Amino acid sequence: MTSYQPNDIEKKWQKEWADMRANETPDHVEERPNKMVLVEFPYPSGNLHIGHWYAFALPDIYARYWRMKGFNVLYPMGFDAFGLPAENAALQRDIHPGEWTKQNIEYMTNQLHSMGAMFDFSRAVSTIDPTYYRWTQWMFLRMFEKGLAYRAKTTVNWCPKDQTVLANEQVVDGHCERCSTAVQQRSLEQWMMKTTAYADRLISGLENLDWPNTARTAQQHWIGKSEGAIITFPLSGIPGQEDGKHSVEVFTTRPDTLFGATFLVVSPELAQKWIDVGWRASDEVRAYITESRSKRELERLEGAKDKTGVALGISAKNPISGESIPVWVADYVLGNYGTGAIMAVPAHDERDRAFADAFNLPISDASLRDAQEVIDQLVAKGAGYAKTTFKLRDWVLSRQRYWGVPIPIIHCTTCGYVPVPDDQLPVELPPLRDFKPADDGRSPLAKATEWLSVSCPKCGEDAQRETDTMDTFVDSSWYYLRYTDPHNSEQFASKEKMAQWLPVPIYLGGSDHNTMHLLYSRFFAKVLFDLGYLSFEEPFLKRVNRGWVLGPDGQKMSKSRGNVVDPDKEVAQYGADTVRMYLAFMAPYEQGGPWDPRGITGVHRLLSRIWTLFSQEPIGEASPDVECALHAATRNISRDIELLSLNTCVSELMKLMNAVDDAKTTLTTKQREHVIRLLAPFAPHLAEELWHSVCGHTSSVHQEPWPSFDATLLESQSVVVPVQVNGKVRATIEVAPDASEELVQAQALAAEGVIRALGDAQVHKVIVIPKRMVSIVAR
């Protein structure tokens, strides 16, 4: 037997597995429960980098383990292939985004094979496939019918570089998530999804999910539920208006502080509305409104905290105390949250306090009432009611770009927005040569004149197709459903097949999707559940957020930083098995860390040692020490894989090899097969090679059962117990596991180190924790 040559072995088995269709997962196997291990499907950016390996090769260990544990495991893969980067790259290279994307998908699929993962490519989905996006459009229409997809004019985030609208979730610190250009506010008519209709359920549904705290709290904060009250303050002193004729509503989470309200503040937006309906305002007020609306976006980012504002010359009446307080306009009150107006309580609110200090407004006493009593009184007087508000905004899903799913709507001058009939789906994306975005904010699809003109499905008159495309987050909001039934041409997936796999028991991905993809997918599931298409409304029962593999500089890998690394060199030198295992060994999966290939030799040595060990002839009788180590490793690895503590799994394999070396022996035939099974999820190629060439099997090790361990072997004849004297370890004693406390105590007190430490002191108390610790208190 020659030395370990991973490249030959790996290529051979990758081909063999593909030929055997080893990873095609049936819908159902007798006595093997189904389990889907879901990872976020990649964007086909061109080639696999180290982050892809981390994201896919490590969950593969988990998936392979459960398959060996007797589950029918589906480890699916697909491509989230629409989106801006394809379009930008295609523009640069002067090819069509579809062509560019398809090339990448083909190339990356080959690369994915080289990872040695158990992806079922027969179920692969691609969001740009018309047989896929037909159902994306179909779901949009179901939501349109329910009023959950609607068109409205709103203030939207506009990226001037990408020339398209962005959802709130895609704006990071006021900049485009993709290209970092400062986002502008534009008032445009857009297609929206009514995510706010599900705000409450999106919060309450989080409760029973096995998700990381970070993901759960991020969503909670994003949705931003606050409970409080709406209180109506009658207004007087409006020029030209009768006193008490008009009023203003405020939202507060602290109705108990109502008596501390010393002034009222309205947002510039609300003040503008008042002016728009004809209320007279001073030049000073008008100037303030104009100024604050223009400066807002930039200054807010600068963190401008100085309070500015102008008195309106109007007064408001506290509906319970009857007190009259002045009304101000100030831009620290937001137009798009609550009612756009607040009652200011400087005694209880820092911001109100700062404003009061700046403008010399009174700060009253801080006395509190009972919140419920206040609300009851308000209700009795018709001056208010309990109210819950959310920070969540509806999802703006229109995109004025070419490379996306066409929105299946027809604009008819007489019938309005008419859905494309289901039997005409998909509305295919026309093959446009000139797909550049236009300056006027219209989608490039407006240039596809032939495609554009249709007759109205309702009245038959000339009409035009919608030219916006959908945000790609729509595509990815339901892809996991399609994995269960990827070739269905009648439905997005049959209920029977979905019931076999869903909801998803475990979903592994990045924390960057906490308030985007994960939120949208949950929204989609809830809507489809309400419409009767799904039997569950929480799609992902357990979520694991993987850590980031950072660049060698310790920074998050990104093309703009230029620190993106791919592991091709290491794969060529050491093989895929070593790279997989090194990534597993490097750090806890949920933590990640900088990619430092220097340590990879440690893992490569391990695999070489295993290879060498198996080149020796098996022995007849097992060494008890090795047998014990083997069963301990089995227990620990089984436990740790389930916890996704993959780094300690690799340590356990190293310890096992150390134990074999220390015993100066080798393995029996039975032990060899046991070790190969333990190795199989981590180094699938090497394990398969040894299983065949050394053990002489003809079937795959990956269809073998996971080894069990003998717990009695792990109960050793004696245990070493540390003995503390006054909190410091002074000796260790070796006792039988079932030794009586008296015996252990006697042995502990007789230990040399204990006697020395005790000296003349009197033993006051002895605490014996069987098999763990003896603690002596002396004075």
Add this chain to the structure above:
RNA sequence: GCCCUCGUGGCGGAAUUGGCAGACGCGCUAGCUUCAGGAGCUAGUGAUCUCACGAUCGUACAGGUUCAAAUCCUGUCGAGGGCACCA
């Protein structure tokens, strides 16, 4: 400012969840081996003191609880991420 996660040798990290801190690996040191390169083997490797047995200190810092704290509590500092004038 608020929220979440976290802080352990030169480095990545481990610690049975309150019970011998530093497993496992990288790196480093010494010796052996190889014509050489890469590599391999053996021993050592938290700090300080000690010829040595051993002792003291040590898990960001300061307190506290406990027979016993990296782990629990309080406060401070620092890092990363999220939200951010959200009433």
